[in-house]
Amino acid sequence: MDLKSELLKSIWYAFTSLDVEKCGKVSKSQLKVLSHNLYTVLNIPHDPVALEEHFQDDDDGPVSNQGYMPYLNKYILDKVEPLKAPPL
Numbered sequence: 231m232d233l234k235s236e237l238l239k240s241i242w243y244a245f246t247s248l249d250v251e252k253c254g255k256v257s258k259s260q261l262k263v264l265s266h267n268l269y270t271v272l273n274i275p276h277d278p279v280a281l282e283e284h285f286q287d288d289d290d291g292p293v294s295n296q297g298y299m300p301y302l303n304k305y306i307l308d309k310v311e312p313l314k315a316p317p318l
Contacts, residue, residue, distance in 0.1 A: 233310060233312050234307050234310060237272075237307065237310060238307065241264075241268070241302065242295075244264055245264070245295060245298065248260045248261075248264065253292075254294050254295060255292035255293060255294045256292050256293060256298070257292045257293075258285045258292065258293055261285060261293055261298055262281060262285055265281055265301070265302075265305075265306065266281070268306050269306070272306070272309075272310055274306060274309045274310065275309075277305060280301075280305055281301075281305070284300075284301045284305075285301075
């Protein structure tokens with residue numbers, strides 16, 4: 231299985247853990263924190279403008295997995311590079 235698929239499993243677990251009401255949605259503030267942590271852990275350059283634009287507070291309530299996936303794919307998963315083994 232490729233790296234992105236493995237990462238997506240972990241991110242899905244985090245998303246469902248944040249979904250305390252089991253309604254398939256997570257608050258925007260929690261997704262902002264999750265995204266920022268993913269940038270840090272995966273060593274991806276953080277684009278705070280894109281993060282804020284995607285999670286604008288001009289619409290109601292929490293975000294579903296379908297609403298988060300476009301951001302996750304474009305700004306996080308598409309930028310992940312596999313770790314290279316150190317030379318022997």
